Amino acid sequence: MPTITKLFSVKEASQHNTRDDCWLIIDGKVYDVTKYLDDHPGGDDVLLSATGRDSTEDFEDAGHSSDARKLMEEFFIGEIDTDSTAIPELEIFTKDHQKSSDLANKFLNKAVQYWAFPAAAIGIPIVVAALLYSHKR
Incomplete structure (x- = not known):
C-alpha cells in the first residue's frame, strides 16, 4: 500500500518559524527540525535563520554530507503543495527584524x-x- 504524503502550502510551512516549532523547506520537502535544534553541528541559529522560506540554497551551500542527508529523513513530515496559491512575497518578522x-x-x-x-x-x-x-x- 502506497504511503500518503502530507501536503503543506508554503504559507502554512512558513508559520512554523520559532525555536519551539521550527520547519524547513528543502527541495520541496518539509522537515520539522524542532527536536534537532540543540543537536545541529552548526548551531540552532543556522536552522532558525532558514525558516519561513525555501532553504534549499542554504542547505546546498553548506555542503552537507550524505550522512546529514540521510539524517534528514527522520524529520521529514511532508511536501510543499505545488498546486497551492503561492504568496508573492513572504516577510517573517521577529523581534530582531x-x-x-x-x-x-x-x-x-x-x-x-x-x-x-x-x-x-x-x-x-x-x-x-x-x-x-x-x-x-
Whole structure:
C-alpha cells in the first residue's frame, strides 16, 4: 500500500518559524527540525535563520554530507503543495527584524539622543559668547 504524503502550502510551512516549532523547506520537502535544534553541528541559529522560506540554497551551500542527508529523513513530515496559491512575497518578522521605516525612526531617535545634547552644549555657549562679544563693541 502506497504511503500518503502530507501536503503543506508554503504559507502554512512558513508559520512554523520559532525555536519551539521550527520547519524547513528543502527541495520541496518539509522537515520539522524542532527536536534537532540543540543537536545541529552548526548551531540552532543556522536552522532558525532558514525558516519561513525555501532553504534549499542554504542547505546546498553548506555542503552537507550524505550522512546529514540521510539524517534528514527522520524529520521529514511532508511536501510543499505545488498546486497551492503561492504568496508573492513572504516577510517573517521577529523581534530582531523590523521594517526599514522602523529602523530609520530608531536611527533618528538615537541620533537625536546622542548628538542633540552635545551639539546644544557646545552650540549655545558659542552663540551666547558671540552675542556678548557683539554687544561690547
